[in-house]
Amino acid sequence: MxxxxxxxxxxxxxxxxxxxxxxxxxxxxxxxxxxxxxxxxxxxxxxxxxxxxxxxxxxxxxxxxxxxxxxxxxxxxxxxxxxxxxxxxxxxxxxxxxxxxxxxxxxxxxxxxxxxxxxxxxxxxxxxxxxxxxxxxxxxxxxxxxxxxxxxxxxxxxxxxxxxxxxxxxxxxxxxxxxxxxxxxxxxxxxxxxxxxxxxxxxxxxxxxxxxxxxxxxxxxxxxxGWGYLFDVPEISFHQPRHLAIYAVLGVACALFGAIYTKFFYFVRDQIFKPMPGPAWIKPAIGATALGLIAVAFPQALGMGYGYIQQAIDGSLTIQFLLLFAAIKIVATSLTISSGGSGGVFGPSLVIGGALGAAFGQGFAELLPGWAPEPAACVMVGMGGFLAGVAKTPFAAVIMVMEMTGSYGLLVPSLLVAATAYLCLPLAVRLYENQVPARPDSPAHTGSFATDILRNLTVRDCLDQSESRGRTISADTPFDQLINLMASGKQTVYPIVSDDDKLLGELSLEDIRRVLLETEDERPEIAGDVMRSVVGPLTPDDKLTLAARLLASRQSDTVIVVDNINDQHVVALLSRRELILAYGREMVRLKETDLRDDVVKQEPF
CATH class of the missing domain: 1.10.3080.10 (Clc chloride channel)
Known part of the structure; x- marks a missing residue:
């Protein structure tokens, strides 16, 4: 049962x-x-x-x-x-x-x-x-x-x-x-x-x-x-802590090359091919022809390049060739993809990182014989480190390279190089420009995070539901009349305006209470004498995240809204209550949208 x-x-x-x-x-x-x-x-x-x-x-x-x-x-x-x-x-x-x-x-x-x-x-x-x-x-x-x-x-x-x-x-x-x-x-x-x-x-x-x-x-x-690993790799494992310093330097080198790669990739797209006159469908052929001319002198630039990485693992390529290969591969990939050609940038990133790691490993082996790690180890570690930096995937890059090569014994240096390359490259320097920083920044999670809700709403969204702009007070209003006005109303903050209705300052109920504690001889004569500078003000196009911060920074529950920062004509008062109501309405709308099946019509195949 x-x-x-x-x-x-x-x-x-x-x-x-x-x-x-x-x-x-x-x-x-x-x-x-x-x-x-x-x-x-x-x-x-x-x-x-x-x-x-x-x-x-x-x-x-x-x-x-x-x-x-x-x-x-x-x-x-x-x-x-x-x-x-x-x-x-x-x-x-x-x-x-x-x-x-x-x-x-x-x-x-x-x-x-x-x-x-x-x-x-x-x-x-x-x-x-x-x-x-x-x-x-x-x-x-x-x-x-x-x-x-x-x-x-x-x-x-x-x-x-x-x-x-x-x-x-x-x-x-x-x-x-x-x-x-x-x-x-x-x-x-x-x-x-x-x-x-x-x-x-x-x-x-x-x-x-x-x-x-x-x-x-x-x-x-x-x-x-066929089954097996993509590359043939000798049995290599990490067993010398002194190698970590060299691997850390390799991580920095991966970050430097990664910055060059991503900057050049998008430079070719945005500064060369996008402004280039002519129909878009011709541009991939122009980029491909340019690559073909490079290949006349250096045919190794063509294709995916995995065979040359195997040769680097075997130790049959020179440092000079490996550095030239890595540099030309950056140019070749940029000409192929940035021109509008179709393909991926993940594979070339592995190849560039592997070539860089091989050159780095051979160089240190010659400079520090007996102290440097094996050059073949640097190939695998370089592949993962370079990809981790440019793709912003430090964990996935290490795991994938180990699965592709079977180099599980290099887990520790691979993680070090990947973390170093990732941390040395700013978040903005990346191959995938549609990445967002974190889950709260993704529209896919709007409705799950309060900050997302407020970030997607403006003050205008609250004003559309507001019935009144509130009451304003002239700067030359006598203080006795001011007390009567505030006593008979429900506002907690009053905008003080000039004769042409321009915002000069503000008064709150708390300000009036403080003045009433003074002797009659010390009391001001008009509203302008007791007003203080405005908190904000807000404009209709400001995000509600700003409104929330302003309301949180003051004792009263209202912020003044003006038409624009230059003219500063009062259009409304925004209260905490209106902010909460706007948040609730948007939360309900988003949740209903996500739960119902409102499949957008797509073009037929």
Missing amino acids: QISSTFRDPRLRRRGRWILLSMLIGVVSGLGAILFDLLFHLSQWALLGKIGRFSPPGAPLEGGEAFGPDNAWWLPVSLAVGGLLSGALVYFLAPEAAGHGTDSVIKSFHHQLGKMRKRVAPIKAISSAITIGSGGSAGREGPIAQIGASFGSFLGSALKLTHHDRRILMMAGMAGGIGSIFRAPLGASFFAAEVLYSKPEFEYEVLLPGLISAITGYSIYSSYA
Whole structure:
């Protein structure tokens, strides 16, 4: 009997539904990763392979034969063709698929109720496969994240779930996609929960659905693409405390390179391609052609670059090459994505960090033989540290790199480098510009935090409900008449105005009480003699957060509102009661909006 009643518990049934939905999203994410992998290899064979006669080395687990280029001058042609195809596909069918997809998912979570157009995922997948397959420097996580997130969003809408639940399913889809393609289910679930905020904060409700989705997707994708770690890494572990000082310096270096990366990335977008004349769909081809010209001299700039990181782990690359590779990879990724090309920035960040860590490790090994950590260890630690700084995901970055490489023995230095890089980079210096600082700053949590409610309301919202602007008093009003006026009214604060109705000061009941305690000879003759400076004043466009601070800083319960700061004509009095009523009305409105199924009409596929 007790067991039967337990299974009828609605809370258990709700949890069971979340498990099933998360697994379903994981299935679609894993299959989506397989489909994207096929599209990518087809595109690479047709564009970079057949036209450019080049195939860059890949990660060991992914296989593929590296060759060429036979004639480097064909590389700009391959990239230009890919840029034209990708640009036309995106800008004529789904403009929001341009750029890096993870940031689009973050934006959807915070600002679009977790809703994504159905056509975005397939367009993003095809255009990204073309961009990367033609030689563009971009990552696979962007399109994969959007495939999983788009299905999670669709499922939430189809089942008529609340905005909150749809957002959670969308992020579970992101975790499923990233966990599949990088073979890092735990790190992907942490990434989906952590990447929404630039401060070290998590959307904790995403963690378990994201983990279930990522495990499911990882299992399906690995059954197709192979099991194991993405990179072949020797047995390395941390066992020398003296290495921590060197690792801390590496963290600072990751932060410095990360600042250059993010600044240059958005400089190319905002200062070069945005103001560039001409149709938007042409710009990805222009960026791709520029990258192709660089590739004539340095073909290693093309593609995802994982093969070169494996070579760095093996110790077969020089310091000079690694530093040049990291610098050119920053330029290559900026030209590919900032021009409007489609792809991710997560993968290139890992590659840049790995190359930087390898150069750093080799340099210290030559300077301090016997004291420095192994260069291969610095590759893994650099990957996680660099990503932690630019993506603002210190925990997820460390976990993902360990899952991708099997370098669990480097947990301690990885955490140190990630924390150092994260703390050395200001919150504003980040790759994902749609991140918000913390949960209270997200519109997704408006209605859960009182500060959010007041921040989204203005004084005007209170005035719309106010019946009277209150009573004003002329500065030359006799004091005896002033006492009678205040005794017969209910106001606690009276604005003192000039003949042209301009605010001069204010009087409160407390001010009058103090004056009445004085002798008649000491009492003022007119209101202007006893008025004091105004607290505030407020204007109709001021946020209610400011009004709350002003009311909290004074004894009386009223603040004067003027039309504007320059003219200062009194328009109303705002009381604590009106502020509380406005807060209550907005709270009710937001909660009702979030609980009912007011699905916004979306464009058909």
